[in-house]
Amino acid sequence: MRIPDEKLAEVFDRGFTVVEGFLDKETLAAAQDALWEIYPRPEAYFADPDAYPKFARSQFAGLRFFPYPSWALNRVPVYPDLIDAAERFLQTSEIDCYKIELWAKYSGAVDYDQSHHRDYENHTIVVPRADQTMPQMTCFILLSDVTEVDGPTKAVPLEKSRHIPIGVTRTEMGDFFEDEVAVTGPAGSMLIYKTDVFHRGSNFKAPGRSRFVMPVDFKPRGWRWQGKLAWPDRALKPGWKEAMVRMTPRQRDLFGWPPAGDPYWNAQTLSDVALRYPGIDLSAYGAQAERGATPSPGSARSGASP
Ligand SMILES: O=C(O)CCC(=O)C(=O)O
Missing domain, CATH: 2.60.120.620 (q2cbj1_9rhob like domain)
Structure with a gap:
């Protein structure tokens, strides 16, 4: 209610x-x-x-x-x-x-x-x-x-x-x-x-x-x-992936997910986030990437910390 x-x-x-x-x-x-x-x-x-x-x-x-x-x-x-x-x-x-x-x-x-x-x-x-x-x-x-x-x-x-x-x-x-x-x-x-x-x-x-x-x-x-x-610390727990896949962009945003229109989104991040979260609908984030947004400096780094 x-x-x-x-x-x-x-x-x-x-x-x-x-x-x-x-x-x-x-x-x-x-x-x-x-x-x-x-x-x-x-x-x-x-x-x-x-x-x-x-x-x-x-x-x-x-x-x-x-x-x-x-x-x-x-x-x-x-x-x-x-x-x-x-x-x-x-x-x-x-x-x-x-x-x-x-x-x-x-x-x-x-x-x-x-x-x-x-x-x-x-x-x-x-x-x-x-x-x-x-x-x-x-x-x-x-x-x-x-x-x-x-x-x-x-x-x-x-x-x-x-x-x-x-x-x-x-x-x-x-x-x-x-x-x-x-x-x-x-x-x-x-x-x-x-x-x-x-x-x-x-x-x-x-x-x-x-x-x-x-x-x-x-x-x-x-x-x-x-x-x-810190939500990234919970991201390997059972249920996290399904939750992120099923949530709307508004719901994901509450956890600090990059919003639609953020320069974070580009062809690479769209593709790799889709690999990490099979089944996720990223269409809401795609428009900015298609316009050729430049990734923010930090997103070019590779390698995950434990
Ligand atoms: O469990 C409750 O009803 C309140 C507990 C609480 O206030 C606390 O642990 O800080």
């Missing part, structure tokens, strides 16, 4: 918003099915938790970075309504998708309680601006129903924390417990928040529960001190 302007305004005013029914049913169902290529189904996990010791190693053991084996998951972070929301929130179409994860949690695997923190600590090497200029847009897409007992994210409205300098990133466990709001909702809902918002992961309050979310983050292009993942 198209995210209403009021919801995006709420992210600026309150620091976060929850959009119910964001993903359409078909996209959600396909993504949920594809989760089981990566994670144990809850029935399998709870039948024998000791068979999955890795989930007990830390709160973060269930995190998996993009890409995923299945297009049904890889298409979620480039969902057109998400791109539209990021463009409107960041007030530019020049945006990067700078991090995509999946996160599975199973109750009892580990204690998932956290103290409140601001996420910018590992999303920028400096700090967000208090005037909210060029913020980052961070999201959690819920792929399972999240109720009060399912370890919901707990977020603190900005009005309760504005007095704390932005340079402070963490609070003592228990601070803000009175003010926090549990991010609950049916599968397909989405939390959007800013990186200066205090929030925390919380523990399950019932046995046999699980939570599956996809965190996806966007930033305006050009603020190089922001970011998290």
Whole structure:
């Protein structure tokens, strides 16, 4: 669904918003099915938790970075309504998708309680601006129903924390417990928040529960001190090639793919990118090359680094 302007305004005013029914049913169902290529189904996990010791190693053991084996998951972070929301929130179409994860949690695997923190600590090497200029847009897409007992994210409205300098990133466990709001909702809902918002992961309050979310983050292009993942480092992972082949030019652009009209494209790069990505439709990038664009200096170098 198209995210209403009021919801995006709420992210600026309150620091976060929850959009119910964001993903359409078909996209959600396909993504949920594809989760089981990566994670144990809850029935399998709870039948024998000791068979999955890795989930007990830390709160973060269930995190998996993009890409995923299945297009049904890889298409979620480039969902057109998400791109539209990021463009409107960041007030530019020049945006990067700078991090995509999946996160599975199973109750009892580990204690998932956290103290409140601001996420910018590992999303920028400096700090967000208090005037909210060029913020980052961070999201959690819920792929399972999240109720009060399912370890919901707990977020603190900005009005309760504005007095704390932005340079402070963490609070003592228990601070803000009175003010926090549990991010609950049916599968397909989405939390959007800013990186200066205090929030925390919380523990399950019932046995046999699980939570599956996809965190996806966007930033305006050009603020190089922001970011998290370098996409070329993920390009050898299963699912990457298929994802790039199936994406539209707009979707690829979010990962830093050279846009149509860029001087990068010439007959050589079109031919060799097609070799690297069998089946890809590069016609959108061809026009410039046919006009005889000159490659930028760096593109003449050969040899790949590991
Ligand atoms: O999992 C969650 O609900 C939030 C986790 C979190 O805020 C974090 O690890 O930074």
